[in-house]
Amino acid sequence: MRDENCIFCKIANGEILSATVYEDEMFRVILDLGPATDGHALILPKEHFADVCRLDEAYGAGVLPLAAKIGQAMKRGLGCDGFNLVQNNGEAAGQTVHHFHMHIIPRYAGGPKGIAAWEPRTADSEKLAELAEKIRTNI
Ligand code: 5GP
Numbered sequence: 001m002r003d004e005n006c007i008f009c010k011i012a013n014g015e016i017l018s019a020t021v022y023e024d025e026m027f028r029v030i031l032d033l034g035p036a037t038d039g040h041a042l043i044l045p046k047e048h049f050a051d052v053c054r055l056d057e058a059y060g061a062g063v064l065p066l067a068a069k070i071g072q073a074m075k076r077g078l079g080c081d082g083f084n085l086v087q088n089n090g091e092a093a094g095q096t097v098h099h100f101h102m103h104i105i106p107r108y109a110g111g112p113k114g115i116a117a118w119e120p121r122t123a124d125s126e127k128l129a130e131l132a133e134k135i136r137t138n139i
C-alpha cells in the first residue's frame with residue numbers, strides 16, 4: 001500500500017526523481033539530499049510502512065542483505081573504509097520522514113567516526129536486570 005501524501009512513496013515509486021543507486025521490485029536506494037558524508041544513501045521500500053514496527057516481514061528480511069550489498073559497493077566505488085547503518089523510529093529518535101528507511105552512511109578513514117549520538121554512561125547490574133525485565137516481559 002502507498003500513502004498519497006508521502007514523499008518517500010513518491011520517490012520510491014519514481015514519481016519524484018532522485019539520484020538512484022539501486023532499484024528492484026521491492027526497494028529503491030537513493031542518495032540523501034542532506035548527506036552526513038559523500039555517498040550517504042537511503043533504502044526505501046516501495047510500499048508505505050511508517051517505521052520498523054509496521055514493516056512487512058518480507059521487506060524486513062530483504063533490507064539487511066541489501067544494506068550489505070550497497071555498503072560493499074560503496075567501499076569499492078567510493079573508496080570508503082566502513083559504513084554505518086542507521087534507522088530511526090519515531091520523532092523522539094530523530095525520524096523526520098515517517099516512511100521506513102535505512103540510512104547507509106559511508107565512513108572514510110580520518111573522518112568523523114560513527115554516529116556519536118550518545119555519551120556512554122555507566123550502568124550497574126541491578127539496573128540492567130531491572131531494565132531487561134521490563135522489556136522481556138513485554139515481548
Ligand atoms: P530521518 O531523520 O527520518 O531518519 O531521515 C530522513 C532523511 O531523509 C534525512 O537524512 C533527509 O536529509 C532525507 N530527505 C528528506 N527529504 C528528502 C528528499 O526529498 N529527497 C532525498 N533524497 N532525501 C530526503
Ligand code: ZN
Nearest residue numbers: 006009048099
Ligand atoms: Zn510512504
